[in-house]
Amino acid sequence: MNTNRQAATIVPSPKRTKRIVRASQRRAEILIATLFLVTAATSIFGEFFVLNPILNASDYLARVFPNKGAVELGSLLWSINNIGIVFIAVFAFRLLRKRNEALAVGYLACRIIEGTIMMLGIAATLLLIPLSQEFLKAGAPQSLWFLSLGDVLKHAKLLGLTQLSLPMLGLGGSLFTWMLFRFRLVPRFISVVGLIGYALVFFGSIAGWFDLLDVSPGGSGAVLALPVAAFEIILLPFWLLFRQAEGKASSLPGSQLLHPAVVNPTADLRRPLPWPPPGAECRTSDKVH
Numbered sequence: 001m002n003t004n005r006q007a008a009t010i011v012p013s014p015k016r017t018k019r020i021v022r023a024s025q026r027r028a029e030i031l032i033a034t035l036f037l038v039t040a041a042t043s044i045f046g047e048f049f050v051l052n053p054i055l056n057a058s059d060y061l062a063r064v065f066p067n068k069g070a071v072e073l074g075s076l077l078w079s080i081n082n083i084g085i086v087f088i089a090v091f092a093f094r095l096l097r098k099r100n101e102a103l104a105v106g107y108l109a110c111r112i113i114e115g116t117i118m119m120l121g122i123a124a125t126l127l128l129i130p131l132s133q134e135f136l137k138a139g140a141p142q143s144l145w146f147l148s149l150g151d152v153l154k155h156a157k158l159l160g161l162t163q164l165s166l167p168m169l170g171l172g173g174s175l176f177t178w179m180l181f182r183f184r185l186v187p188r189f190i191s192v193v194g195l196i197g198y199a200l201v202f203f204g205s206i207a208g209w210f211d212l213l214d215v216s217p218g219g220s221g222a223v224l225a226l227p228v229a230a231f232e233i234i235l236l237p238f239w240l241l242f243r244q245a246e247g248k249a250s251s252l253p254g255s256q257l258l259h260p261a262v263v264n265p266t267a268d269l270r271r272p273l274p275w276p277p278p279g280a281e282c283r284t285s286d287k288v289h
Helices: 023-057 060-064 068-096 101-140 140-163 165-182 186-210 220-242
Strands: 004-010 282-289
Touching: 004 186, 023 060, 023 068, 023 101, 060 140, 060 186, 060 282, 068 101, 068 140, 068 165, 101 165, 101 220, 140 165, 140 186, 165 186, 186 220
Parallel strands: none
Antiparallel strands: 004 282
8 A cells, every 4th residue: 555645854954153254354444443543643633733833834934944853743644644545445455345346446546546646745845844944045035936936835735635635535435435335334324424525525625626615724625524534533443443243143044144245255245145045945755655
């Protein structure tokens, strides 16, 4: 006598795994946050507390050479900023290239160009030291020629540190924050603040080329940089420094499938996840006795 019996064989689901951020990724996040804070501190201190009191004085050429140590210190602080912003993009590139390599390369290129332009502004600042020395030697009869050349170097500094570098900051920052927003790498509030801020910096700096805004430090256009300042000094670095890695296992079977990047970092994050998860289905076999 033959009877058909339904025998269900349940395939055990894969072992639940914890989504733990890799140590190398965590180190990169800490380095990025630290560099954001260091670059902000060095540029603000070097510009407003070291260079501006000397270069904004009416008799700046008479002050630069006697205070060349302060000018060199301010230039060094700015150089730390210029090198630091490039390394921010270098460390971020390692994390972002898995999401969108083209945008990651674009962000890195913008940061390199920005840092190079700013170094040209620092070179113009350092050239004021020998000019000031010759100005003091020449005396009053030649002062007009020295003042004209000094004003040109000061304007070159302004171009390098603000008017030419700010568009690259706005463009590169927009690419960076768009990736943060698009792939939900940080809370949406943080990425939105950065995206708006960098867009304002980009368009504001272009307006500065046509004298519609004063984008010099302390000028009328400086208010447009406030969202970027909040993003780079407070929101992003402190979130990166103090965020906790997701280490709790999910209650669903096959928790590693909740995000394809956990299993395969190069996975296409736009593809829908399979349901039910592989390994959780039941197989039915017919046995004939």
